[in-house]
Amino acid sequence: MASSLTKDSASSGEKTFFGHPRGLATLFMTEMWERFSYYGMRALLPLYLIAPGGLDMNPATATAIYSVYLSLVYLLAMPGGWFGDRVWGPRKTVAIAGGVIMAGHLVLALPWEGTFFAGLGLVAIGSGLLKSNISTMVGHLYDGPEDPRRDGGFTIFYMGINMGAFAAPLVIGTVGENVNWHLGFALAALGMGLGVLQFLLGTKHLDEKSLIVPKPLSKDERASTLRKSMIWLGIAAVFYIGTVVTGVYTLNWLLVPITIAGLVIPVMVLVRIKRDKELSAAEQSKMSGYIWFFVAAAIFWMIYDQGGSTLAIFAESSADNSVFGWDFPVSWYQSVNPVLIMALAPVFAAFWLALNRRGKEPSTIVKFSSGLVLVGASFFVFLMPLTIAGDGHKAAAMWLVAIYFIQTVAELTLSPVGLSVTTKMAPAKYASQMMGVWFLAVTAGDCTTGLLSLAGVGLNGTGVVALEATLAVVAGIAIFMYRGKVKQLMGDVR
Numbered sequence: 001m002a003s004s005l006t007k008d009s010a011s012s013g014e015k016t017f018f019g020h021p022r023g024l025a026t027l028f029m030t031e032m033w034e035r036f037s038y039y040g041m042r043a044l045l046p047l048y049l050i051a052p053g054g055l056d057m058n059p060a061t062a063t064a065i066y067s068v069y070l071s072l073v074y075l076l077a078m079p080g081g082w083f084g085d086r087v088w089g090p091r092k093t094v095a096i097a098g099g100v101i102m103a104g105h106l107v108l109a110l111p112w113e114g115t116f117f118a119g120l121g122l123v124a125i126g127s128g129l130l131k132s133n134i135s136t137m138v139g140h141l142y143d144g145p146e147d148p149r150r151d152g153g154f155t156i157f158y159m160g161i162n163m164g165a166f167a168a169p170l171v172i173g174t175v176g177e178n179v180n181w182h183l184g185f186a187l188a189a190l191g192m193g194l195g196v197l198q199f200l201l202g203t204k205h206l207d208e209k210s211l212i213v214p215k216p217l218s219k220d221e222r223a224s225t226l227r228k229s230m231i232w233l234g235i236a237a238v239f240y241i242g243t244v245v246t247g248v249y250t251l252n253w254l255l256v257p258i259t260i261a262g263l264v265i266p267v268m269v270l271v272r273i274k275r276d277k278e279l280s281a282a283e284q285s286k287m288s289g290y291i292w293f294f295v296a297a298a299i300f301w302m303i304y305d306q307g308g309s310t311l312a313i314f315a316e317s318s319a320d321n322s323v324f325g326w327d328f329p330v331s332w333y334q335s336v337n338p339v340l341i342m343a344l345a346p347v348f349a350a351f352w353l354a355l356n357r358r359g360k361e362p363s364t365i366v367k368f369s370s371g372l373v374l375v376g377a378s379f380f381v382f383l384m385p386l387t388i389a390g391d392g393h394k395a396a397a398m399w400l401v402a403i404y405f406i407q408t409v410a411e412l413t414l415s416p417v418g419l420s421v422t423t424k425m426a427p428a429k430y431a432s433q434m435m436g437v438w439f440l441a442v443t444a445g446d447c448t449t450g451l452l453s454l455a456g457v458g459l460n461g462t463g464v465v466a467l468e469a470t471l472a473v474v475a476g477i478a479i480f481m482y483r484g485k486v487k488q489l490m491g492d493v494r
Contacts, residue, residue: 020153021141026202028160031134033195034098035164037105037188038127039338040172043331045069046309047316048181055113059313059460060453061251066309067450068255069120071262071443076128078436084133086217090140091203091210093133098196101126105189109182117254119185132436140207164191165338173331255454262447266440270294273430273437282491283427289489290425292479294441296372297418299475301445303375303468304407308334309449310459311382311400318389321397336401340408348412364421365487369480371414376472378406379465386462425490 017025048054049062057065084093104122107115138157142150168191176184217225243249273279274287315321315330322328355361362370381403385395418438426434449459457464479486 018156020149020156021205021207023141023202023205023207024138024153024156026199026205027134027138027141028157029202030094030098030195030199031157032160032164033191033198034101034127034130034134035161036168036172037101037164037192037195038123038168039165039334040168040176040191041105041108041123041185041188042066042070042308043169043173043312043334044176044181044184046312047177047330050313050316051181054181055116060456060458062313063306063309063459064255064259064450064453065120065251067305067446067453068258068262069124070305070308071446071450072121072124072258073127073131074439074442074446075262075265076124077131077439078128078433080128080130081132081136081433081436083129084136085214087213089211089213090133090136091206093129094137095196095199097126097129097133098192098199099126100129102189102192102196105185105192108185109189111182131439137206137210140209159342162338162341166335166342169329169331169334173329173334177329177331252454255450259447259450259454262443263451266294266298266437266444269437269440273427276427276429278429279427285489286425286491287427289486289491290421292482292486292489293368293418293421294437296368296475296479297414297438297441298444298448299472300372300375300410300414301442302448303379303445303472304411305442305446306449306459307337307404307407311403314385314389314395314460315397315400318395319385319397319400320394323397333400333404336404337408337411340405341412344408344412363483363487364417364490365479365483367413367417368421369476369483371410371417372472372476372479374406374410374413376469376474376476378403378410379469379472381406382465382469383462386460386465390462 015022017023017028046062046066049057049065050059080093080097084090087093088096101123104119104124104126107119107122110119135154135157138154139150142153168188172184172187172191175187240249240253243253270287270291274284274291279287312330312333315333319330321330352361381399385399388395388399418441419435422434422438430437452464453459459465
């Protein structure tokens, strides 16, 4: 990236990163390597779980584990942000998070089944710690929300996410599938190690605010938090040791409580905010409107995130994974979405801007409902390769590419709007927490998938796929039909 560092003629001769503060290069590269490690491991995960040379699990259990893992990453983003705000500060939290992620990948690289879930847990904890805090540090680089470079800086930062996500399946996936699963996980550890190294070397370019703990715990609060944490940890340890000693432990004793928690916690958080008597009538109304978006987003992510599990497992067993006679690893499908994001995001941004200038840009509600209808349509398309495979033939790879394409368009329609509406509708008291609430919609969606899999529901069945597709389309139409009511609840937010 040295070639992209140029002299900023408008400043005192300090080097910049594409005209942005040089610290953005540090955070860009950290996020790129973290996403490289995360998406590489994620592309291998469901395939390793079902492979005879891996854990040789059935597809339902593999989907449940994959879904629970994803839900944990997003669920832990809230306590991760809390650690940054109250314990370590963003910079220290990110450095520790990177080390935890690297350790998790190294544990996954060990050829022992007993350590596998410990490795997954470490990666989930590290990702949760890093996710909220690194975005906060990007914001620190700019002179407040009004800095005209701020939006562009976040755009460049998110390009790092997609660059890492695109490269990871091509490198880690190829090695994991074709050479050795555990060597693939080791490559993910190497990627995160490079990210941590360049982060530590580049911290001198970061803003000093990233060192500050915004709301440090008092001595009493720290003691109370530690005591409560140890009590809950002790209860969990006694419970699980008891199930092992008595011989009743199965994997479901771990997965079912997490999936239930992933559904209950989002509801509890929304209810707590909604019942807060300190909120004004306008804020209460906006939260009522936001619940519509939250439930719809959970349905969206329930389908969208199956691109890495249900679709990948289908591709492994029932797709002709070749182009013009050239075979490619199944994990490569996971590179389709990020490359499409990089190609289409500027197009969508220009398209919305052009419509806005003409006074014809769709409202937030219309964009959101369109995203839901599109993600539902992607699963209606999925019915075609399922039918082909049901007749005993291999489905063409382009069917799966088409599904990922539709889902990417849906994501670009819904996800940025969801992030924006979350910040706009957040009550002032919960302004910094609401982004974590948005991530809980992902948790709820993935936990729904996990719970269905644990209940024995075959997510690759045509009936279930059609039902999920119909649910998303109906939800999108419902939001559109009730847009007048939702607009009223949203108040001055558009």
